[in-house]
Amino acid sequence: MGKATGFLDYAREKGKEEPSLKRIKNWSEYSSKLTDEALQQQGARCMDCGTPFCHMGVEIRGATAGCPIHNLIPEWNDLVYKGKWREALDRLSMTNNFPEFTGRVCPAPCEGSCTLAIADPAVSIKNIERTIIDKGFENGWIIPRIPINRTGKKIAIIGSGPTGLTSADELNQAGHSVTVYERADRAGGLLMYGIPNMKLEKDIVNRRIQFLQQEGIDFVLNTEIGKDISAEQIMKEYDAVILCIGAQKQRELRMEGSKSKGVYLAMDYLTSTTKSLLDSNFLDRKFIDTKGKNVIVIGGGDTGADCVATSIRQNCKSVVQFGKHPELPKARAEDNVWPSNPDIYTLDYAYEEADAKYGKDPREYLIQTTKMVSDENGNLKELHTIYMKKILGDDGFHYFQEIPGTEKVWPAQIVFVAIGFEGPELSLPEHFGVNIVNKKIGASANDYATNKDGVFAAGDARKGQSLIVWAIKEGQEVAKKVHEYVEKNIQSTWS
Structure with missing residues (x-):
């Protein structure tokens, strides 16, 4: 050095x-x-x-x-x-x-x-x-890399998120003809619609998509498998198929009042906001608007934080984020040793903004929603909660125990449910006839192959909800296996 x-x-x-x-x-x-x-x-x-x-x-x-x-x-x-x-x-x-x-x-x-x-x-x-x-x-150092030779093999990739884009990039550079199918009107998956603009401007995503197109990858948008084109047709036209559809089935909150008007799934909120911004700079009004509303976000993760930041930009009246876990320590706990990722208290961009505007970190810890209450017209008006404590049971497992006397009523006209994802939406895997194992597409990390010959799966749809860097890793690895599959009679060019 x-x-x-x-x-x-x-x-x-x-x-x-x-x-x-x-x-x-x-x-x-x-x-x-x-x-x-x-x-x-x-x-x-x-x-x-x-x-x-x-x-x-x-x-x-x-x-x-x-x-x-x-x-x-x-x-x-x-x-x-x-x-x-x-x-x-x-x-x-x-x-x-x-x-x-x-x-x-x-x-x-x-x-x-x-x-x-x-x-x-x-x-x-x-x-x-x-x-x-x-x-x-x-500086113009990055230019399209157009493969000189083509193998004659055709690969279909379903889903244009980071896993789909990575596998498309790898397979295209190996000389195969790659087509990416995306049901949305823009390519990018969660990069486009799941991550707010203030974290990732969409010009950055579009720039890369355009490069991939110049390098020879075809993108077919507004196309849903099983509706606009059949899985059978896809499997007939292509030598291999990769399912990179993510884990977009959101967990719903089922309790008294959860069907009130004003209760939304977090990703529906983020998607509608970004799409309206890109389509019309919000002039079309096709988004969930929190202006002047008391907003509560249920779920303590990054998606919830993005809902906080988005609500603030829409000028909500107030915003609070509920989490069931305790506040993280300021330094590593004894069981959180290096080189594992530090599980410590940080002030994310959204929380900095809430603190600056409202004078308080919006997070509430160890809190459980018990019911939601609507008015006579079915519009949400308040949430009822109780605080909890985390205890160690005799069996060695931790449990959450409600604390009597800590009940509280929160005014709320908007609630965003951000409690994670169950796995992939099942309709598309069903069209292809692939197995579902533990709510994920059944494909091992050894070969990424499903039970259906020629159909592979990777990313969150296979692994479960994870980080973008894991999505890229999955895309790289599945591309190697697909390359080996379609070129099984010649020596592999993969390192």
């Missing part, structure tokens, strides 16, 4: 962010990159570890540790420190199909596993990654 003492000489800096009260007035990305000089210093903080845990990519107790696609992080950190941005891009592109996505919306488990993070703030890996790829586009 060029700066052996960089981790001692420089403090961690994160990307620049617009002040909360300013950024909530628009839908642009709230963060931006540092200066080249600052990023070179951040690259210098990389420690030249003998064993870099940042790119190990494993799961520890169900949580991701390190980078699943094994980015060559120390190498491009060092190249950035030396000002060799083009070489850094070459290294980054060796492992990551879409750094412009991960550099913006990945939660960066690589930073949690950074050796420096044992005692000090981690290297700013995510911000460096984003800047490398952005510089690549700005």
Whole structure:
């Protein structure tokens, strides 16, 4: 490494962010990159570890540790420190199909596993990654890679989220003819409609889609399998099919009053908002509007946080987010040791904005909704809750116990249910005749093959709800297996 003492000489800096009260007035990305000089210093903080845990990519107790696609992080950190941005891009592109996505919306488990993070703030890996790829586009270093030779094999990919796009990219570069089917009116899956614009501007997604098209990939939009085209026709026309349909079946909240007007699934809210923004800058009014409303988000994850941030931009009257778990500690707990991802208290962008506008972190912990109450017209008017405590049972498992006397009534005209996803919607797997195992498409990580010959599955539909970087990993791996399947009589070109 060029700066052996960089981790001692420089403090961690994160990307620049617009002040909360300013950024909530628009839908642009709230963060931006540092200066080249600052990023070179951040690259210098990389420690030249003998064993870099940042790119190990494993799961520890169900949580991701390190980078699943094994980015060559120390190498491009060092190249950035030396000002060799083009070489850094070459290294980054060796492992990551879409750094412009991960550099913006990945939660960066690589930073949690950074050796420096044992005692000090981690290297700013995510911000460096984003800047490398952005510089690549700005300087014209990234150009369409059009395969010279075609194999004559045809692959259909159902779903254009990160897994579908990755597998399409890999298989197209191997010389196969790839067609991606998407039921929505725009390609990108959750990158397009599931992640708000202020985290990932859609010009970034569209730019990559256009590159993939220039490289030879066909996108067929507004097309639903089983409705606009049959699964039988797909299987007849193509040599292999990959199901990359995500895990979009949202968990619903079933309790007294949950069918009141004003109760929505979180992803329906985020999707309608982004689509209306892109279609008409909200002039069509085809979105769920929280202006002047008391909003409650049920569910403590990232999707819930995005609902908080979106509601704030719509100028809601108030917003609260309910979570059933306790507030996280400020430092790692004894059972949350490095190199596992730190499970600690942080102030996400949405919570910073809520605190700035309303003077309070919007999160409520250890709280259980007991019922929802509507008015005489069926419109939601309030939520009833009770607080809980987490206890350890005699069997060694933790349980939540209600605390008598902590009942509370919350005014609410809008509720967003953000309690996760059950798995893929089942209609499409049924059309293809593939097995469902534990609410996921049955396909092992060994070959990604389903019970139906020539039909493969990858991403959240196979693995379950996960991170974008795992989606990219799944796309890379399923592409290898599909390539082997369609070219079984010739020597594989995959490394």
